Amino acid sequence: MAKNFYELTYVVNPVLEEDQVQKEIKKVDDVLSKHKADVDQKEEWGIQRLAYEMDGKNSGYFVNTYFEVDGKAIEELERMFRIEDNFIRHLVIKYDNKMKRHYEKKKKGELPEVFPVVEEPEETQVPES
Numbered sequence: 001m002a003k004n005f006y007e008l009t010y011v012v013n014p015v016l017e018e019d020q021v022q023k024e025i026k027k028v029d030d031v032l033s034k035h036k037a038d039v040d041q042k043e044e045w046g047i048q049r050l051a052y053e054m055d056g057k058n059s060g061y062f063v064n065t066y067f068e069v070d071g072k073a074i075e076e077l078e079r080m081f082r083i084e085d086n087f088i089r090h091l092v093i094k095y096d097n098k099m100k101r102h103y104e105k106k107k108k109g110e111l112p113e114v115f116p117v118v119e120e121p122e123e124t125q126v127p128e129s
Contacts, residue, residue: 002070003038003068003069003070004068004069004070004071004094004095005040005066005067005068005094005095005099005100005103006066006067006068006069006074006092006093006094006095007064007065007066007092007093007095007103008028008064008065008066008067008077008090008091008092008093009062009063009064009065009090009091010028010062010063010081010087010089010090010091011050011054011060011061011062011063011087011088011089011090012024012025012060012061012062012063012086012087012088013057013060013061013085013086013087013088014047014057014059014060014061015057016061016086020086021061024084024086024087025044025063027080027084028063028065028077028080031073031076031077031080032065032067032069032073032077034073034076035069035070035072035073035076036069037067037068037069037073038067038068038069039065039066039067040066040067040068041065041066041107042063042064042065042066043063043064043065044061044062044063045062045063045064046061046062047059047060047061047062048060048061048062054088054089055088057088060088060089066103074092074094077090077092078090078092
């Protein structure tokens with residue numbers, strides 16, 4: 001089966017102890033390793049405030065992962081996120097070629113500035129007469 005590139009962001013219940021949070025993260029990592037995913041980057045953003053209350057929570061422990069894997073792994077991840085109570089929310093994005101090129105450029109720091117900072121010229125002082 002062909003591998004596709006994905007971005008996965010999920011939110012773990014913030015009331016868990018640190019070791020329990022790491023167990024939940026390991027569950028996701030185990031599914032990815034079981035399906036021989038090529039994990040490109042994994043970022044743990046830590047506890048962040050939510051934009052709105054979800055499942056009675058105002059914050060959550062955020063994790064973001066970029067990886068390449070076949071679709072069977074995504075099916076298993078989606079099922080796990082639905083069953084497990086300690087995952088508040090998740091989002092899986094399948095990258096197309098254009099998104100993948102953008103991600104690669106971002107990683108290398110080659111993206112052009114969208115809104116470049118323009119230096120305003122300093123005002124010259126007119127001598128008083």
